[in-house]
Amino acid sequence: MDLSSLQALEREIVLEVLRRDKQLRTIEEDRIRRMKYELQELRRRGAKSFARQYGERTCARCQRPLGKFWNSGAVCRGCSHRICSKCRVGVGATGWKCTVCHAYRDVKFRSGEWFLEARAKKFSVTTDKYEMVGEKILKTYNVLSHISIVPPTPPPYLDCPFLSRSGHLKNSKPFTKSMEDLMVSFTSHIRMISTSQSDVRGDLLRVDNNRRESCFNYSSQKSLSDTDISKSHNLFKGPSLPNLFKKSKDSDQEGSSTGAEEETSYGSEYSGGKRGSSSSSVSTDCGLFESIGIVGELELALAFNTNKSCLEFTVGACRNLSYGDAKRKKCHPYVKLYMLPGKSGKMKTTVKKNTTDPVYNEVLKYHIERNLLFGKRLQVSVWHSGSLKRKVFLGEVLVPLDGWRFEDKDSRGFNWYPLCPKAESPDGGAVEQYVGDLLVRAKFSSNHQGV
Amino acid sequence: MASATATYGQKESSDQNFDYMFKILIIGNSSVGKTSFLFRYADDSYTPAFVSTVGIDFKVKTIYRNDKRIKLQIWDTAGQERYRTITTAYYRGAMGFILMYDITNEESFSAVQDWSTQIKTYSWDNAQVLLVGNKCDMEDERVVGGDRGRQLSEHLGFQFFEASAKDNINVKQTFERLVDIICEKMSESLDAGDPAVTGAKQGPQLTEQPAPPHQDCAC
Numbered sequence: 152m153d154l155s156s157l158q159a160l161e162r163e164i165v166l167e168v169l170r171r172d173k174q175l176r177t178i179e180e181d182r183i184r185r186m187k188y189e190l191q192e193l194r195r196r197g198a199k200s201f202a203r204q205y206g207e208r209t210c211a212r213c214q215r216p217l218g219k220f221w222n223s224g225a226v227c228r229g230c231s232h233r234i235c236s237k238c239r240v241g242v243g244a245t246g247w248k249c250t251v252c253h254a255y256r257d258v259k260f261r262s263g264e265w266f267l268e269a270r271a272k273k274f275s276v277t278t279d280k281y282e283m284v285g286e287k288i289l290k291t292y293n294v295l296s297h298i299s300i301v302p303p304t305p306p307p308y309l310d311c312p313f314l315s316r317s318g319h320l321k322n323s324k325p326f327t328k329s330m331e332d333l334m335v336s337f338t339s340h341i342r343m344i345s346t347s348q349s350d351v352r353g354d355l356l357r358v359d360n361n362r363r364e365s366c367f368n369y370s371s372q373k374s375l376s377d378t379d380i381s382k383s384h385n386l387f388k389g390p391s392l393p394n395l396f397k398k399s400k401d402s403d404q405e406g407s408s409t410g411a412e413e414e415t416s417y418g419s420e421y422s423g424g425k426r427g428s429s430s431s432s433v434s435t436d437c438g439l440f441e442s443i444g445i446v447g448e449l450e451l452a453l454a455f456n457t458n459k460s461c462l463e464f465t466v467g468a469c470r471n472l473s474y475g476d477a478k479r480k481k482c483h484p485y486v487k488l489y490m491l492p493g494k495s496g497k498m499k500t501t502v503k504k505n506t507t508d509p510v511y512n513e514v515l516k517y518h519i520e521r522n523l524l525f526g527k528r529l530q531v532s533v534w535h536s537g538s539l540k541r542k543v544f545l546g547e548v549l550v551p552l553d554g555w556r557f558e559d560k561d562s563r564g565f566n567w568y569p570l571c572p573k574a575e576s577p578d579g580g581a582v583e584q585y586v587g588d589l590l591v592r593a594k595f596s597s598n599h600q601g602v
Numbered sequence: 603m604a605s606a607t608a609t610y611g612q613k614e615s616s617d618q619n620f621d622y623m624f625k626i627l628i629i630g631n632s633s634v635g636k637t638s639f640l641f642r643y644a645d646d647s648y649t650p651a652f653v654s655t656v657g658i659d660f661k662v663k664t665i666y667r668n669d670k671r672i673k674l675q676i677w678d679t680a681g682q683e684r685y686r687t688i689t690t691a692y693y694r695g696a697m698g699f700i701l702m703y704d705i706t707n708e709e710s711f712s713a714v715q716d717w718s719t720q721i722k723t724y725s726w727d728n729a730q731v732l733l734v735g736n737k738c739d740m741e742d743e744r745v746v747g748g749d750r751g752r753q754l755s756e757h758l759g760f761q762f763f764e765a766s767a768k769d770n771i772n773v774k775q776t777f778e779r780l781v782d783i784i785c786e787k788m789s790e791s792l793d794a795g796d797p798a799v800t801g802a803k804q805g806p807q808l809t810e811q812p813a814p815p816h817q818d819c820a821c
Contacts, residue, residue: 154688157656157657161656161657164656164657165656165657165658165688168657168658168659168660171660172660172675175662175675178618179623181618182618242793243793256792259792260621260622260788260792261621261622263622263623265788265791265792266697266726266788266791268791269726269727269728269791270694270726272726272727273726273727274694274726285691
């Protein structure tokens with residue numbers, strides 16, 4: 152598909168449609184991301200974990216004891232665990248699944264994954280994204296318009312993966328350094344995807360990668376500390392459902408890798424200083440190390456000031472945030488804004504002390520030409536500013552800016568956005584850039600942990 | 603112009619409060635009434651003036667069906683041949699199709715077979731298709747009988763409706779039927795090919811005995 156045969160006006164119309172479609176998809180991706188996160192949470196909560204003693208005769212979901220004759224439970228066809236009658240959900244006329252398997256099935260429906268899987272039977276997985284077509288065209292024409300408007304400026308970082316690829320190679324660090332970074336990112340990725348079961352052990356972990364010759368987006372590395380880890384998250388998209396599922400299935404009852412469990416639980420209790428110090432310094436951006444349960448909402452209004460060519464973000468308030476410091480029940484939240492891709496225009500609100508419902512009502516401005524908003528996203532993240540400059544990630548919202556109807560009354564007022572866990576692609580580019588898989592086997596040994 | 607195609611509110615498309623999202627594609631010869639059909643369904647509006655669609659367009663509509671909120675992204679395609687490369691690129695993403703002809707236009711009916719081949723080529727194997735004979739309000743100018751449409755649809759394995767975007771006949775029913783079929787296929791897709799279910803199954807019903815309990819080593 153190309154638009155070369157079209158006249159300029161026609162092309163503009165089609166591009167406008169593609170932009171609207173892209174905006175729709177961005178919102179949808181956001182929804183799916185949240186859905187999968189919730190599923191992980193459910194599975195984490197509902198699975199047998201090593202920490203407690205389990206007999207054979209307990210329900211794998213609620214951990215209630217099962218009787219020998221009465222309420223003896225039955226085996227779920229999905230996960231092969233023994234499930235009590237209360238933790239079942241009916242499927243079809245006579246069948247049932249356990250709560251977790253049912254939720255998994257439900258997510259497949261709601262995310263449209265059922266369709267992608269069915270379609271993959273006919274079209275190979277790597278090329279099956281029809282969205283790529285529109286995406287490519289948008290990129291192509293976007294780049295052209297960038298050049299025509301501001302000829303001397305190079306295209307922004309990652310704005311066009313085709314061009315920046317060669318740059319990656321040149322700028323990549325020495326091999327050892329990259330490997331170190333890679334390990335750090337694997338570690339964090341494992342944390343991200345593992346639920347509280349001991350599933351890291353001996354599992355096949357699939358991580359998505361840019362299969363191209365420059366696998367790693369280590370371009371423009373400024374310092375080691377701040378951006379490495381989050382950059383390397385570019386490598387990964389969220390784990391795909393089947394893999395996640397496989398892992399937890401295998402491992403639900405495998406109570407042996409104690410240490411791994413402790414290390415990998417991606418949960419609220421472990422936001423403290425237990426983290427391994429092997430990696431480079433924990434910065435504000437590696438939210439996975441310091442993140443906690445993501446709850447709460449954020450109130451935001453967007454306006455575009457045409458006279459001053461200026462985007463005006465009004466951060467209204469947050470509500471129901473989780474405690475950044477769960478132990479002491481403290482929270483000093485502030486809001487940080489970035490423009491994606493490229494992470495330009497960092498803006499911050501003030502820090503509000505001792506509250507999980509901070510009110511800011513601060514206006515943050517970002518100068519940009521209206522037509523350059525194309526392809527841009529606003530990343531709004533909420534952080535807890537702890538003692539000793541320790542930052543804890545409290546959640547974020549991604550707002551697509553192109554196609555935003557600043558003229559609409561509806562979109563000019565305040566809106567509440569639910570906070571989400573960290574996006575897999577902080578630069579907003581990994582989704583489009585994904586062209587392959589990297590198969591990695593990770594093994595955690597539990598011997599060194601004295602838990 | 604572009605502004606005319608983007609009349610729906612931002613609320614509708616940015617709304618995340620739904621259960622499923624289905625993508626539907628409307629195809630058929632030029633001037634059979636695809637755009638009118640979509641406008642009637644999404645906006646309940648109709649204009650007799652003919653404006654040829656440029657390439658592709660879509661509208662979003664959220665409906666409530668079978669206790670679920672279903673967000674439909676309905677793609678309207680240009681019937682003209684010269685846009686074919688653009689439109690066929692979107693076949694892959696569609697779960698269901700509305701293949702439309704004009705009951706007052708023999709040529710548009712003869713082209714149905716070709717459109718059906720296009721779907722088979724560019725879409726997934728389980729694509730659900732509804733054949734719609736549009737403009738059934740123009741009984742005087744009818745050249746394609748209802749029985750011919752029905753016969754062809756049976757031959758192709760599609761469901762069939764005669765409809766009128768102008769008089770709002772069978773428009774809603776068409777979309778709802780299509781949504782229902784997609785829902786059915788969706789349930790089947792997981793129950794039949796559920797990777798979690800061990801062993802081959804014959805029917806869609808899970809009536810057999812569950813697999814023997816998983817004996818873990820209790821050290």
